Amino acid sequence: MEHRLEAELTLSGPLRDAAALGPTVERLAAEAIQRTIGTRGEGRLAEWKLEGDLLNLVLESKGPRPHQALLAFVRRFGEEFGRAEKVGVRSFRAGRYRTQFPLDSIPKKPVTLPVPHHLTHHGKEATLELTDLSEEALRDNWMDRAVALVKEKVDKQYYEGKEQFWSLLTSSPRREMPFTRDPTEEMLKRHWVRSGPTKGKWFLGPTAAHLFRTMERIAREEVLEPLGFHEVVQPHHDSFETLLKTGHLEGLPGEFYYVAEPKTRDPAAWERFTDLVKITGEVPKDELDKMVTGPTAVSCYAQCPTVYWWLSGRTIATESLPLLIFDKSAVSNRYESGGRHGLERVDEFHRIEPVYLGAPDDLIALRERLLERYARVFNDILELEWRTAWVTPFYMQQSGQVGVDDAKAHVKGTIDFEAYLPYRGTREASEWLEFQNLSIVGDKYTRAFAIKTQKGELWSGCSGIGLERWLTTFLAQKGLDPEGWPTAFRDYAGTIPRDVKFL
Numbered sequence: 196m197e198h199r200l201e202a203e204l205t206l207s208g209p210l211r212d213a214a215a216l217g218p219t220v221e222r223l224a225a226e227a228i229q230r231t232i233g234t235r236g237e238g239r240l241a242e243w244k245l246e247g248d249l250l251n252l253v254l255e256s257k258g259p260r261p262h263q264a265l266l267a268f269v270r271r272f273g274e275e276f277g278r279a280e281k282v283g284v285r286s287f288r289a290g291r292y293r294t295q296f297p298l299d300s301i302p303k304k305p306v307t308l309p310v311p312h313h314l315t316h317h318g319k320e321a322t323l324e325l326t327d328l329s330e331e332a333l334r335d336n337w338m339d340r341a342v343a344l345v346k347e348k349v350d351k352q353y354y355e356g357k358e359q360f361w362s363l364l365t366s367s368p369r370r371e372m373p374f375t376r377d378p379t380e381e382m383l384k385r386h387w388v389r390s391g392p393t394k395g396k397w398f399l400g401p402t403a404a405h406l407f408r409t410m411e412r413i414a415r416e417e418v419l420e421p422l423g424f425h426e427v428v429q430p431h432h433d434s435f436e437t438l439l440k441t442g443h444l445e446g447l448p449g450e451f452y453y454v455a456e457p458k459t460r461d462p463a464a465w466e467r468f469t470d471l472v473k474i475t476g477e478v479p480k481d482e483l484d485k486m487v488t489g490p491t492a493v494s495c496y497a498q499c500p501t502v503y504w505w506l507s508g509r510t511i512a513t514e515s516l517p518l519l520i521f522d523k524s525a526v527s528n529r530y531e532s533g534g535r536h537g538l539e540r541v542d543e544f545h546r547i548e549p550v551y552l553g554a555p556d557d558l559i560a561l562r563e564r565l566l567e568r569y570a571r572v573f574n575d576i577l578e579l580e581w582r583t584a585w586v587t588p589f590y591m592q593q594s595g596q597v598g599v600d601d602a603k604a605h606v607k608g609t610i611d612f613e614a615y616l617p618y619r620g621t622r623e624a625s626e627w628l629e630f631q632n633l634s635i636v637g638d639k640y641t642r643a644f645a646i647k648t649q650k651g652e653l654w655s656g657c658s659g660i661g662l663e664r665w666l667t668t669f670l671a672q673k674g675l676d677p678e679g680w681p682t683a684f685r686d687y688a689g690t691i692p693r694d695v696k697f698l
């Protein structure tokens with residue numbers, strides 16, 4: 196594996212004693228290579244040349260890549276010549292930076308990158324050359340990131356289209372299914388719900404809202420409060436910075452609803468817009484485009500990212516661990532596009548998201564208690580036919596976010612809760628609905644957000660309680676008539692508002 200970096204340094208002025216430069220440049224390069232590559236590999240200054248105030252260097256290495264050596268050289272050069280000759284490095288760039296690295300598999304099709312580059316491979320040996328790298332790109336480690344991206348894209352060519360990893364954990368007893376219709380269709384007939392004024396959103400009338408809030412109460416009173424979870428209230432908009440740290444921004448940009456802001460709230464600036472509304476009676480789209488910014492944030496996709504933001508850079512006292520909180524204020528928005536269906540897959544849904552942080556053993560024990568509590572709700576109160584499965588997305592295994600051993604030992608990863616929806620067909624042939632999940636993610640987010648404890652490792656995890664999914668699952672199995680509902684649920688629901696009659 197050989198690497199070659201051709202760099203150009205612009206000095207702040209010409210050097211007085213350019214003739215004596217040779218030995219110093221070579222010494223500084225050797226020091227920089229020693230400090231950054233050392234015994235982990237080999238490095239050398241292959242060529243150098245001074246022309247006016249341009250210093251060209253070619254660094255070659257085996258093992259670690261040489262850009263850290265370049266940064267160290269620049270720093271040392273400034274120290275050395277700043278003192279003696281008042282000359283420093285004003286800026287630097289790399290005309291070409293070539294690296295060789297191994298791939299896990301032979302690419303099935305070409306891999307593209309969004310920066311100037313040339314990529315070739317012989318079998319599993321790849322050679323990547325990035326051209327015209329700025330100082331910022333060198334400082335921010337673009338080469339290592341580009342290499343990681345190439346590897347990720349090649350891996351993806353192999354697992355794309357494969358089913359998500361799925362292995363059954365538990366199954367509830369089979370239950371009678373007297374009701375076999377689509378619950379959303381039935382709710383529409385009774386005017387319990389109306390498909391919303393914008394995409395994938397629903398209006399729940401009093402009856403549906405009451406049942407929906409009953410589900411929320413059950414989750415709180417049967418699961419969260421007995422286990423010691425406390426509610427937090429979080430903002431509804433997620434910053435780009437937060438989603439960069441969680442990885443959501445690179446993973447899901449096509450599923451977000453983006454937030455835009457008015458460029459000004461000065462009524463005078465909006466005069467043309469308001470006048471156009473008055474005259475045309477329509478939304479003046481072009482004028483609106485001029486008056487609002489591009490996206491400045493993302494409408495909540497899931498609640499845990501902003502919970503991690505809340506804790507970022509903080510050390511949690513031992514007495515506050517495990518930290519058990521939940522948010523039910525931020526409403527989730529997702530662009531589901533072709534997948535939308537009824538209340539099951541909507542663009543705006545309400546989810547309680549418990550988030551837990553603590554020592555690994557404490558979280559593993561907590562997962563057991565959560566599973567027991569959830570099981571009581573689904574077996575004894577809602578009387579559902581449901582199952583759990585261990586699911587770890589391929590990309591998580593591939594990218595090393597979850598080690599294969601961890602996944603096998605069922606330590607870090609996700610459990611999906613799925614319910615049978617009779618209207619979709621037989622148990623065997625139809626797709627069951629994921630109505631909630633539960634994850635332990637290890638230190639992925641505590642590390643990304645620099646959240647610490649007084650001592651030991653800090654892990655975290657979350658569970659997504661999708662209330663629309665709890666409600667549709669229940670109604671799909673039990674129907675809309677309270678006579679068909681389990682007594683424990685009816686007790687919880689109490690007096691249900693009568694359907695609103697429309698003529």
Ligand code: ATP
Pocket residue numbers: 497529531538539540541542543544546629630631632659660661662663664
């Ligand atoms: P799916 O595979 O069904 O798209 P997901 O894996 O995207 O679900 P998560 O991001 O894990 O879901 O969110 C956790 C929970 O949020 C889900 O178990 C479900 O209860 C709920 N949920 C997710 N997407 C939707 C949606 N579009 N409509 C209603 N509830 C949803």
Ligand code: ZN
Pocket residue numbers: 497498499500548657658
């Ligand atoms: Zn989460």
Ligand code: MG
Pocket residue numbers: none
């Ligand atoms: Mg989804």
